[in-house]
Amino acid sequence: MAELGDGTKCVHGGHGDPRPGDPLAPGPVFAAPYHLGDPQGDFYGRAGNPSWRALEAAIGELDGGECVLLPSGMAAISAVLRAVLHHGDRLLVPSDGYYATRQFVREELAELSLDVREIPTTGPWPEDVFDGVRLVLLETPSNPGLDVCDIAELARRAHRAGALLAVDNTTATPIGQRPLELGADIALASDTKALTGHSDVLLGHVSTADGELAQRLRRARTLSGAIPGPFETWLAHRSLGTLDLRLARQATNAAALVDALRGHPAVTGLRWPGLPDDPAHRLASAQMRRWGGVFRFELADADAVAEFVRRSALVVAATSFGGLHSTVDRRAQWGDPVAPGFVRFSAGCEDPADLVADVLAALP
CATH class of the missing domain: 3.40.640.10 (Type I PLP-dependent aspartate aminotransferase-like (Major domain))
Incomplete structure (x- = not known):
């Protein structure tokens, strides 16, 4: 076979x-x-x-x-x-x-x-x-x-x-x-x-x-x-049994969100291996078989991240990632050597249009 x-x-x-x-x-x-x-x-x-x-x-x-x-x-x-x-x-x-x-x-x-x-x-x-x-x-x-x-x-x-x-x-x-x-x-x-x-x-x-x-x-x-x-x-x-389906939707959502966030005045440091101009893209394309739903960006500070989560109807703060629900984690709170406003975003399995609209509305 x-x-x-x-x-x-x-x-x-x-x-x-x-x-x-x-x-x-x-x-x-x-x-x-x-x-x-x-x-x-x-x-x-x-x-x-x-x-x-x-x-x-x-x-x-x-x-x-x-x-x-x-x-x-x-x-x-x-x-x-x-x-x-x-x-x-x-x-x-x-x-x-x-x-x-x-x-x-x-x-x-x-x-x-x-x-x-x-x-x-x-x-x-x-x-x-x-x-x-x-x-x-x-x-x-x-x-x-x-x-x-x-x-x-x-x-x-x-x-x-x-x-x-x-x-x-x-x-x-x-x-x-x-x-x-x-x-x-x-x-x-x-x-x-x-x-x-x-x-x-x-x-x-x-x-x-x-x-x-x-x-x-x-x-x-x-x-x-x-x-x-x-x-x-x-x-x-x-x-x-649903990993293949979930990962595909999460990658679709990540791609849509990254595209929407590019050039946003409140967002810096946007990274996702699936982004063609990402520093990791060439190597990731050679050894990875598909993209995932996790990307990163930075907001001004810790307060800006908290305000973003407060204003969002679909995104919640959680320290794990890869689930059905879209989540964000401000990694500096755990001692990671990153900026206070560093956000790891895990795109879930929501409708892409709903998720993009929600995230854009929640940003300062």
Whole structure:
């Protein structure tokens, strides 16, 4: 059979062959202990669950690797860092990426005495930057700046130096970008965002083509007890079926909003990788498979952002992104090194004309 399209994979992934009399989408499995008998079967809920495996199969097919489900995006990041790094290892992380990643490295991994280097997503990446490095963690497009780096080139350079390369793929999603196909060793994401997309689930995952690493991550999940709930997993699998449709509408809305905001006197610093004159557009076009719904801009200050949210009928303030509802987050309030009026806008699935009219009416 020919390679299936994204929409088909999203709808059918992980569900197995249909059987007469069975539901099209079986419900979650809540079992804690199982009847013992099959030595290869489930025996205790912390070690395995059919609902996990179904979603892992679906996401793994989209990512092009073996997927391990975790209870949040930060659980996915921490699981990778703890599985790969040892005492005294050298680690490269993005200085402009998700702030909690850097906080976790500084505080929770302090006992490892890591040699941590922070580099902006766009570099510069000097020739010796990978010398002695154990793990390179990229985030592209970066959150919240939406800068992009060359995954394939950095993977080649990291591998020549003996380093592993991991990519936080949260902003792009598995159907927007496939880091493993571009040479990355690990792709991870907060599935709380666009992948599940209904603002009702906390979840994360790690995908890798390294079967031994995947097994280590599963063992760590079992021993630590950092496991996803079966109902949350089932909700995520149900939501995955519409990812292709949701991402398409969100990208349409982002394009319409960006076009409407270009040249607006109250708006500066407008960035979206899908914008032809965006600094990241050329590279993003080469490695991303489609655009998403997240863009950024700046208003005069924090008060201007608050007034914008107050005046809008459709846009709300929220720190997550990728959901059905359009949201904004003033990132400076969380300690990100950005201007006080910096806004990360997550376009939802509203009618494009309604959303553009609302945003323009809410701006000062």
